[in-house]
Amino acid sequence: MATNENQLDVLLQAVEEVVEQPEDLEGCEKLIEGSSLKNNFLRIGQALVTINDRKLYKRAGSTSFTQYIEQKSDFGFGPRQALRLLAATRLVRNFPPTIALPTSERQVRALVGLEQQQAVKVWVKANLIAQETGVPLTHRLVESVLGKELPASYRQATREWQDYVSPDSEYYATPTHILTAVRKMYGGTIDLDPASDEKANEAVKAIKYYSADDDGLAPENPWSGKIFINPPAGMLGSEPMQGLFLERAIRECNVAPTTTECLLLLKAAVGQRWFGRVFDQPHCWLAERPSKKGSAAAAAAAASAGGDCGGKGPRGMVVVYVGRRVQDFCTHFGELGHIPGLNTWSGSKFTGRD
Numbered sequence: 001m002a003t004n005e006n007q008l009d010v011l012l013q014a015v016e017e018v019v020e021q022p023e024d025l026e027g028c029e030k031l032i033e034g035s036s037l038k039n040n041f042l043r044i045g046q047a048l049v050t051i052n053d054r055k056l057y058k059r060a061g062s063t064s065f066t067q068y069i070e071q072k073s074d075f076g077f078g079p080r081q082a083l084r085l086l087a088a089t090r091l092v093r094n095f096p097p098t099i100a101l102p103t104s105e106r107q108v109r110a111l112v113g114l115e116q117q118q119a120v121k122v123w124v125k126a127n128l129i130a131q132e133t134g135v136p137l138t139h140r141l142v143e144s145v146l147g148k149e150l151p152a153s154y155r156q157a158t159r160e161w162q163d164y165v166s167p168d169s170e171y172y173a174t175p176t177h178i179l180t181a182v183r184k185m186y187g188g189t190i191d192l193d194p195a196s197d198e199k200a201n202e203a204v205k206a207i208k209y210y211s212a213d214d215d216g217l218a219p220e221n222p223w224s225g226k227i228f229i230n231p232p233a234g235m236l237g238s239e240p241m242q243g244l245f246l247e248r249a250i251r252e253c254n255v256a257p258t259t260t261e262c263l264l265l266l267k268a269a270v271g272q273r274w275f276g277r278v279f280d281q282p283h284c285w286l287a288e289r290p291s292k293k294g295s296a297a298a299a300a301a302a303a304s305a306g307g308d309c310g311g312k313g314p315r316g317m318v319v320v321y322v323g324r325r326v327q328d329f330c331t332h333f334g335e336l337g338h339i340p341g342l343n344t345w346s347g348s349k350f351t352g353r354d
Contacts, residue, residue: 025051025056025057025059025060028047028048028050028051028056029047029072031043031044031047032044032047032048032075033074033075041085041088041089041103041104041105042089042092042093042101044085045085045086045088045089045092045105046089046093048082048085048086048089049086049089049090051065051068052065052086065079065082066079066082066083069082077213080213080215080218081105081213084105084109084112084213085105087112087113088102088105088108088109088112091108091111091112091116091119092108094116095120095123096120099120099123099124099127100127102123106138106139106212106213107137107138107139107142108123108139108142109139109212110139110142110143110146110235111123111142111146122142122145122146123142125145126141126142126145129141129145139212139232140232140233143232143233143235144233146235147235173200173203174200174203174204174228174230174265176203177336178265178286178319178336179203179204179228181332181333181336182228182263184332185263185325185328185329185331185332185333186226186228187226189207189226190204190205190206190207190226190227190228191206191207191208191224191225191226191227192206192207192208192209192210192223192224192225192226192227192228193206193208193209193210193227193228193229193230194209194210194216194217194221194223194227194229194245194248195210195216195229195230195231195232195241195245196209196210196211196216196230197209197211197212198211200230204228206228207225212232216229216245217236217244217245217248223248223249223252223260223262224252224256224259224260225259225260226261227249227252227260227261227262227263228262228263228264228265229245229249229262229263229264229265230264230265231244231245231246231264231266233267239274240269240272240274242264242266242267242269242274243272243273243274243275243277245264246264246266246274246277246278246320247274247277249262249264249322250277250281250322253322253323257323257324258324260323261321261322261323261324261325262321262322262323263319263320263321263322263329264319264320264322265317265318265319266278266317266318266319266320267316267317267318268285268316268317268318278318278320281320281321281322282320282321282326282329282330282339283318283319283320283321283339283340284318284319284321284329284333284334284336284337284338284339285318285337285338285339285340286317286318286319286336286337287336287337287338318337319333319336319337321333330342
């Protein structure tokens with residue numbers, strides 16, 4: 001078995017081969033397959049650029065770059081991610097040498113297709129915000145800067161989320177008491193989370209999940225069963241990601257209403273066009289803290305699972321239900337906030353009488 005030093009020598013030699021012999025397919029492949037470089041997307045991306053631009057894939061008997069990637073299962077990614085790596089590498093290698101480089105392709109995915117000057121401007125601003133606030137520089141921050149969705153005080157806004165964001169994950173973690181309510185409604189099991197990653201799923205514990213690289217919105221990725229989604233808040237082209245996940249949930253549940261149901265945790269984007277669809281579905285406006293009864297139940301369930309209830313809910317969020325079990329939704333989420341139509345106006349001073 002090769003020692004770590006020997007492995008490093010092989011990797012370094014592969015790097016030299018790519019630089020000195022850019023038409024050498026074997027050198028590029030060694031670099032991509034090097035396990036120690038799996039997180040260095042720029043080196044891998046540059047090797048892919050070399051293979052694609054110089055058509056080195058023909059030397060492997062492939063007629064196209066996509067076919068070549070499909071046949072290289074040992075790379076650990078498919079054609080979709082390979083093309084993303086190509087695009088991100090071409091973008092980033094033209095960044096000025098004075099600015100910090102991204103550490104993952106996902107961080108700059110939203111910048112691909114922009115004019116170089118605009119992409120650099122957004123990336124620099126995101127770096128400055130991350131440095132000033134101590135907030136992890138994830139794709140969420142870059143997308144927020146690009147979409148001009150940053151509140152007046154980003155530091156204050158992110159403070160609201162500090163208990164729910166992990167620097168090891170691209171996604172917001174879901175507060176435990178909300179997940180407790182989701183599992184209780186679903187009988188203990190979440191079948192699918194189509195907007196997650198390995199770190200986030202440690203808490204969600206979905207039987208199956210789609211990561212950003214998988215692309216949970218892709219038509220070829222099926223949805224079925226009991227689904228929970230805490231979707232990203234960025235943009236896909238000109239469309240909000242949260243709206244796209246909501247629309248997909250509605251379509252899926254309409255196609256298979258007896259076998260598919262979905263709970264979504266969304267930001268309360270009242271006034272935005274996509275959010276109008278929320279009002280057509282049963283939904284719960286989350287309170288900052290659940291009612292005492294709900295808190296006790298969530299705490300007991302979390303404790304029995306070895307977790308922490310967390311108690312405090314994220315501000316400005318709504319849970320939306322798409323499915324047939326509306327009464328069950330009201331039962332399990334009524335303690336977490338306000339469900340329009342669930343509470344009556346009885347007892348109100350506004351009785352309509354003179």
